[in-house]
Amino acid sequence: xxxxxxVGAVAGGATVGSQIRRLDSESEIVIFEKDRDMSFANCGxxxxxxxxxxxxxxxxxxxxxxFYDKKKITVKPYHEVTAVNTETxxxxxxNRESNETFEESYDTLILSPGCRANxxxxxxxxxxxxxxxxxxxxxxxxxxxxQVQRALVIGAGYISLEILENLYHxxxxxxxxxxxxxxxxxxxxxxxxxxxxxxxxxGISYRLNEEMTGVDxxxxxxxSGKQEDYDLIIEGVGVxxxxxxxxxxxxxxxxxxxLPVNARFETTVPEVYALGDLITQRYRHVDLPAHVPLAWxxxxxxxxxxxxxxxxxxxxFPGFLGANIVKFFDYxxxxxxxxxxxxxxxxxxxxxxxxxxxxxxxPGNERLHLRVYFENDSRKxxxxxxxxxxxxDKRIDVLSxxxxxxxxxxxxxxxxxxxxxxxxxxxxxxNMIGYxxxxx
Amino acid sequence: xxxxxxVGAVAGGATVGSQIRRLDSESEIVIFEKDRDMSFANCGxxxxxxxxxxxxxxxxxxxxxxFYDKKKITVKPYHEVTAVNTETxxxxxxNRESNETFEESYDTLILSPGCRANxxxxxxxxxxxxxxxxxxxxxxxxxxxxQVQRALVIGAGYISLEILENLYHxxxxxxxxxxxxxxxxxxxxxxxxxxxxxxxxxGISYRLNEEMTGVDxxxxxxxSGKQEDYDLIIEGVGVxxxxxxxxxxxxxxxxxxxLPVNARFETTVPEVYALGDLITQRYRHVDLPAHVPLAWxxxxxxxxxxxxxxxxxxxxFPGFLGANIVKFFDYxxxxxxxxxxxxxxxxxxxxxxxxxxxxxxxPGNERLHLRVYFENDSRKxxxxxxxxxxxxDKRIDVLSxxxxxxxxxxxxxxxxxxxxxxxxxxxxxxNMIGYxxxxx
Numbered sequence: 001x002x003x004x005x006x007v008g009a010v011a012g013g014a015t016v017g018s019q020i021r022r023l024d025s026e027s028e029i030v031i032f033e034k035d036r037d038m039s040f041a042n043c044g045x046x047x048x049x050x051x052x053x054x055x056x057x058x059x060x061x062x063x064x065x066x067f068y069d070k071k072k073i074t075v076k077p078y079h080e081v082t083a084v085n086t087e088t089x090x091x092x093x094x095n096r097e098s099n100e101t102f103e104e105s106y107d108t109l110i111l112s113p114g115c116r117a118n119x120x121x122x123x124x125x126x127x128x129x130x131x132x133x134x135x136x137x138x139x140x141x142x143x144x145x146x147q148v149q150r151a152l153v154i155g156a157g158y159i160s161l162e163i164l165e166n167l168y169h170x171x172x173x174x175x176x177x178x179x180x181x182x183x184x185x186x187x188x189x190x191x192x193x194x195x196x197x198x199x200x201x202x203g204i205s206y207r208l209n210e211e212m213t214g215v216d217x218x219x220x221x222x223x224s225g226k227q228e229d230y231d232l233i234i235e236g237v238g239v240x241x242x243x244x245x246x247x248x249x250x251x252x253x254x255x256x257x258x259l260p261v262n263a264r265f266e267t268t269v270p271e272v273y274a275l276g277d278l279i280t281q282r283y284r285h286v287d288l289p290a291h292v293p294l295a296w297x298x299x300x301x302x303x304x305x306x307x308x309x310x311x312x313x314x315x316x317f318p319g320f321l322g323a324n325i326v327k328f329f330d331y332x333x334x335x336x337x338x339x340x341x342x343x344x345x346x347x348x349x350x351x352x353x354x355x356x357x358x359x360x361x362x363p364g365n366e367r368l369h370l371r372v373y374f375e376n377d378s379r380k381x382x383x384x385x386x387x388x389x390x391x392x393d394k395r396i397d398v399l400s401x402x403x404x405x406x407x408x409x410x411x412x413x414x415x416x417x418x419x420x421x422x423x424x425x426x427x428x429x430x431n432m433i434g435y436x437x438x439x440x
Numbered sequence: 441x442x443x444x445x446x447v448g449a450v451a452g453g454a455t456v457g458s459q460i461r462r463l464d465s466e467s468e469i470v471i472f473e474k475d476r477d478m479s480f481a482n483c484g485x486x487x488x489x490x491x492x493x494x495x496x497x498x499x500x501x502x503x504x505x506x507f508y509d510k511k512k513i514t515v516k517p518y519h520e521v522t523a524v525n526t527e528t529x530x531x532x533x534x535n536r537e538s539n540e541t542f543e544e545s546y547d548t549l550i551l552s553p554g555c556r557a558n559x560x561x562x563x564x565x566x567x568x569x570x571x572x573x574x575x576x577x578x579x580x581x582x583x584x585x586x587q588v589q590r591a592l593v594i595g596a597g598y599i600s601l602e603i604l605e606n607l608y609h610x611x612x613x614x615x616x617x618x619x620x621x622x623x624x625x626x627x628x629x630x631x632x633x634x635x636x637x638x639x640x641x642x643g644i645s646y647r648l649n650e651e652m653t654g655v656d657x658x659x660x661x662x663x664s665g666k667q668e669d670y671d672l673i674i675e676g677v678g679v680x681x682x683x684x685x686x687x688x689x690x691x692x693x694x695x696x697x698x699l700p701v702n703a704r705f706e707t708t709v710p711e712v713y714a715l716g717d718l719i720t721q722r723y724r725h726v727d728l729p730a731h732v733p734l735a736w737x738x739x740x741x742x743x744x745x746x747x748x749x750x751x752x753x754x755x756x757f758p759g760f761l762g763a764n765i766v767k768f769f770d771y772x773x774x775x776x777x778x779x780x781x782x783x784x785x786x787x788x789x790x791x792x793x794x795x796x797x798x799x800x801x802x803p804g805n806e807r808l809h810l811r812v813y814f815e816n817d818s819r820k821x822x823x824x825x826x827x828x829x830x831x832x833d834k835r836i837d838v839l840s841x842x843x844x845x846x847x848x849x850x851x852x853x854x855x856x857x858x859x860x861x862x863x864x865x866x867x868x869x870x871n872m873i874g875y876x877x878x879x880x
Contacts, residue, residue, distance in 0.1 A: 011866070043861050044801050053861075058801035158860075284856075295866035296859050303853070303875070318854055325858035334858045361484050361498035393863045394834040398841045400856050405845035413743070414758055416724075416840050418765035418774045419736050420598075421483050421493075423833045426451070426735035435743070 002027040004309070005091060005106035007081045008242075009033035010132070011042060012112030012276025012298040014062065017073045019306035027309075029073045030104070032093055034080035034113075034242075037133040038062055043295055045136045046159065049143075050166025060133055084109065084249035086269045110305060111246075111259065111267075111274040115239035115293065120154070124215035127233045130163060139234070148172055148231040152220060154212060156183035158326040160236030161195065165329055168204065172232070176206040177222070179237075183208070186324050187333050188340050191369060191387045198329040239293075241278050254280055258291060263316040265305045273308070275301030284319030285403045286338060286375075286382055288345060292320040323400045330389050334396035337373070337383030337403060347376045349440055351409065353432040357391035359421035366390045370429040372399065374409040374437060381409055391429075398430055409437040442467040444749070445531060445546035447521045448682075449473035450572070451482060452552030452716025452738040454502065457513045459746035467749075469513040470544070472533055474520035474553075474682075477573040478502055483735055485576045486599065489583075490606025500573055524549065524689035526709045550745060551686075551699065551707075551714040555679035555733065560594070564655035567673045570603060579674070588612055588671040592660060594652055596623035598766040600676030601635065605769055608644065612672070616646040617662070619677075623648070626764050627773050628780050631809060631827045638769040679733075681718050694720055698731060703756040705745045713748070715741030724759030725843045726778060726815075726822055728785060732760040763840045770829050774836035777813070777823030777843060787816040789880055791849065793872040797831035799861035806830040810869040812839065814849040814877060821849050826869075835869055849877040 004020060006013045009031045017029050031038070039062040047053040064075035076093075082101070083092040090103045117129035126146075128139050142148065149172060153164045156178040167174045176199065184192050199206050211223040218229045241257045251267050253259055258280045265273050277293035279301070297320060307315040325334035338345070352371040359365065368388035374381050384399040386392035398415065412434030417424045427435070444460060446453045449471045457469050471478070479502040487493040504515035516533075522541070523532040530543045557569035566586075568579045582588065589612060593604045596618040607614045616639065624632050639646050651663040658669045681697045691707050693699055698720045705713045717733035719741070737760060747755040765774035778785070792811040799805065808828035814821050824839040826832035838855065852874030857864045867875070 041799070041801065041861075043859070044799060047802065047861060052803060053801045055801065294859065296857055299866040300854070300856075300871075321856045323856045323858040325860045325863055327860060327862050332863075336856070336858065359481065359484060361481060361493045361495065362487065363492060393858055394837055396858045397834055397864075398837050400858065401838045401841040402845075404851075404855060405842075405847065407845065411844075414740070415844060416740075416761045416763045416776070417736055418763040418776065418833055418836045418840065419483070419734065420765045420767060421481075421487060422767050423765055423772075424837075426739040428736075431740075 002107045003105065004029045004108045004110065005104060006031040006110045006112065007091070008112035008114055008276065009038035009075050009077070010040065010112070010114060010276075011295050012114070012302060013110070014039040014067070014075070015299055016110055016112065016275060016302035016305050018071060019302045020309055021071045021073060023306055023310035031073060031075045032079040032081050032091070033075060033077045034096065035132055035134060036077055038064060038067065038075050038077065040133040042132070045130055045133070046162035046166045048136055049130075049139055049163065050169040052166060052169060081113070082245050084246055084251070084272075086250045086272060089271070107271065108309065109272045111272065111278060112276040112298070113242035113245070113278055115241050115277045117235065118238045118240060120212060120235055120237060122212055122215055124233065126218075126231065127215070127235060129235050130159060131239070139232075142232060143170070143172070146231055150175070150230050151232040151234065152177065152212070152228075152230045153234050153236065154178070155236035155238070156195075157236055157238070158184065158186075158324075160234070161326060161328045163234050163236060164204070168202065174204060175228070175230070176204065177210040177212065178208050179211045181208045184326070184333060185341075186335055186339060187387070188335075188371065188385050191371065191385055192333070194331045194387060195328055195333075198331060202329070239277070243278060260289070263318070264308050265301050265317065266308075273305045275305060281317065282319045283338065284321050285380065285406060286346075288338065288342060290320040290322060292322050294324060296323065321400050321403050323396060325393055325396065331387060332389070332392040333387050334392045335383065335385035336396050336400045337381065340383075343373060343383065346382055348373045348382060349376055349437070351433050351437045351440065353429050353436065355429055355432060356425060357388055357429070358423050359425060362421040364390070368392060368395065368429050370395050370433060372409055372412075372433045372437070379408040379410060379437075380406055395429055410434055413438065442547045443545065444469045444548045444550065445544060446471040446550045446552065447531070448552035448554055448716065449478035449515050449517070450480065450552070450554060450716075451735050452554070452742060453550070454479040454507070454515070455739055456550055456552065456715060456742035456745050458511060459742045460749055461511045461513060463746055463750035471513060471515045472519040472521050472531070473515060473517045474536065475572055475574060476517055478504060478507065478515050478517065480573040482572070485570055485573070486602035486606045488576055489570075489579055489603065490609040492606060492609060521553070522685050524686055524691070524712075526690045526712060529711070547711065548749060549712045551712065551718060552716040552738070553682035553685070553718055555681050555717045557675065558678045558680060560652060560675055560677060562652055562655055564673065566658075566671065567655070567675060569675050570599060571679070579672075582672060583610070583612070586671055590615070590670050591672040591674065592617065592652070592670040593674050593676065594618070595676035595678070597676055597678070598624065598626075600674070601766060601768045603674050603676060604644070608642065614644060615668070615670070616644065617650040617652065618648050619651050621648045624766070624773060625781075626775055626779060627827070628775075628811065628825050631811065631825055632773070634771045634827060635768055635773075638771060642769070679717070683718060700729070703758070704748050705741050705757065706748075713745045715745060721757065722759045723778065724761050725820065725846060726786075728778065728782060730760040730762060732762050734764060736763065761840050761843050763836060765833055765836065771827060772829070772832040773827050774832045775823065775825035776836050776840045777821065780823075783813060783823065786822055788813045788822060789816055789877070791873050791877045791880065793869050793876065795869050795872060796865060797828055797869070798863050799865060802861040804830070808832060808835065808869050810835050810873060812849055812852075812873045812877070819848040819850060819877075820846055838870055850874055853878065
């Protein structure tokens with residue numbers, strides 16, 4: 001009987017276990033999870049803090065007991081895999097509750113340890129990061145027990161933005177600081193203007209090019225020299241991969257500590273697969289490496305690994321497009337394709353339109369800003385970004401499908417939109433990008 | 441100097457005139473419109489009746505005077521083209537105001553006369569149809585002057601549904617009857633159930649398999665034997681093409697009176713083009729004729745004809761996908777691909793999913809019903825339909841883009857959705873269709 005060991009029990013690990021079990025009722029499946037909880041909905045955590053999502057069972061989707069009863073998959077929480085020996089095909093496991101360490105053998109090893117939050121070099125009991133349900137509970141408990149009224153959010157990536165919005169919804173007065181002027185980095189910087197507008201409209205204070213240098217009690221000192229009192233500090237200052245345990249495994253990490261895998265989510269070592277935030281892949285539409293640590297890829301990887309293990313060697317992943325989206329108060333920011341920072345690898349042209357999201361005369365119409373980058377020689381779309389109060393998600397999903405098919409920008413003229421006044425225009429924003437591009 | 445004569449000044453005719461002028465500042469352009477108004481927003485008319493859209497200028501987008509000032513295009517309202525002589529390259533024009541008839545020569549003729557509403561064989565001053573702004577004004581005036589309280593809407597196509605909803609919004613008590621049980625025919629019949637639910641939820645009476653047989657004063661007699669009093673009757677019982685004037689033109693109409701054109705919107709006669717509701721085309725994704733009398737196609741045809749006339753013979757229309765959408769109260773009904781009635785031409789399999797439109801735990805989540813038909817041998821998608829309170833438009837637009845690229849149903853697993861809890865799921869409905877199909 002094959003024994004499959006999985007490292008990590010969140011989006012990647014728990015899903016790949018489930019997917020394998022769907023196709024393979026025989027193999028023994030064991031998942032080691034270093035933290036308390038399995039299968040929580042990471043993307044929902046900020047909204048749980050905000051009280052937007054109130055039902056804990058909806059965020060914490062499974063328990064080891066229920067998982068075993070339903071799927072005959074053993075999940076061991078508080079079990080941290082500290083080393084992998086690919087020659088003996090064993091992992092070293094540290095039981096954080098009993099302080100015991102043991103070796104576990106595997107026939108197939110699947111790595112999905114994820115990332116952990118970076119921490120700034122400042123100590124205080126009121127500083128938190130948010131990566132899992134334990135963090136969420138700690139923040140929630142701290143807010144309730146300390147009558148938190150003023151919170152400092154450090155960083156301006158999508159997690160920081162979501163936390164800030166949710167603290168605001170909870171009635172806490174948030175302040176945002178960020179060490180540079182580059183916020184929400186997956187988006188074109190000039191398209192982030194509504195983030196600032198949304199802050200200012202609500203009187204939420206923010207400072208760019210600002211850093212926290214120290215905390216004394218409630219008093220926070222900043223690089224600018226300012227001193228302000230806060231009751232809570234959330235650091236959203238990036239992540240690093242949980243890959244130190246692979247140091248002597250023979251698996252080759254990239255220079256940032258991520259693990260490259262091939263189109264079958266295989267590593268360079270036989271019977272060792274990886275998925276989730278740990279891995280790097282290739283882009284689908286251009287010849288560049290892609291690091292897309294988001295939920296869709298974890299789920300897709302889980303299915304592909306399960307199908308590989310079930311013997312279907314035809315299934316392979318054609319690569320990432322990098323589709324991503326974040327809501328910030330009334331606005332949606334979405335993009336797909338290479339990152340803004342990666343555009344420098346191409347000779348490209350940018351085309352954009354700012355137009356009605358649906359028929360101008362129909363109530364609720366909002367302006368949509370849609371932008372598409374295409375490669376000059378091939379005219380293939382390499383990146384698209386959209387911002388607006390309505391319809392940005394739809395346009396980026398359509399363009400993700402277009403890029404899945406290596407569409408040229410000119411072919412967007414023939415995109416047949418489902419048109420009625422509440423939904424779009426007879427010349428939809430996507431069509432307009434095509435028409436404008438044809439003039440270039 | 442080339443003289444371009446256009447028949448019809450609504451979506452197809454006015455747009456093709458504008459598009460030509462963009463590329464060609466020289467040619468003389470004359471548009472004959474048999475009715476009063478040009479360039480009105482057909483799709484907005486029901487909402488103008490309902491008061492959902494109140495600004496008349498937004499529905500009536502242009503006047504002949506403004507159009508001439510801006511674009512040097514002559515629009516002649518109340519001028520009906522009654523015959524075309526393709527040998528002498530002239531049209532016969534009847535001036536409905538002066539009762540004069542004259543001949544006008546053309547170098548290029550573009551036909552966009554549209555369709556007109558069918559009428560039932562029952563006479564009454566309170567019976568109206570809705571195709572243009574004149575009809576809209578007449579209905580609006582009649583409602584105001586006759587204190588309309590109860591209205592009968594006959595037919596259950598998308599115009600009837602939109603009118604019914606808008607009469608209801610205006611505070612009028614509507615009743616719907618339809619001669620068969622097949623409503624909203626572009627949608628799979630079983631997916632129309634929410635239409636009935638929406639009616640019943642609001643206490644709006646309806647009867648299927650019912651017909652109006654006579655009207656005496658306010659009293660309407662029905663096939664069922666019922667007699668009921670109404671203040672207004674709207675007939676939405678289909679349309680027929682305005683193509684009688686082409687009888688002796690040498691242009692070959694199909695058996696329903698529509699005019700087939702090729703990928704360049706050319707007819708079989710040199711220098712005669714056609715677009716809009718009058719024409720039939722081919723489907724893009726399957727080898728069948730397509731009649732898609734909707735706004736997107738009129739606009740796309742206008743651009744292609746203009747580019748042809750400007751000498752760009754590379755531009756051709758790859759065919760229709762038939763994307764369509766209608767809102768009915770809280771629900772959206774959308775589909776793309778061959779019509780349900782056309783599925784019989786294929787060996788196909790249907791796959792469907794009923795799932796959360798976005799993360800189940802996020803507020804405002806609604807169930808989405810998504811269905812995809814694929815051809816068994818090629819596994820290419822031939823039709824998709826979606827119904828729900830939220831997100832149906834997005835999924836059909838994505839699938840329209842997929843079908844634009846001849847995607848197989850299996851490739852939907854690799855659709856990279858832009859995921860965050862307010863927008864979708866890590867396994868979006870579109871992905872799920874792919875996963876389910878792979879098991880078939």
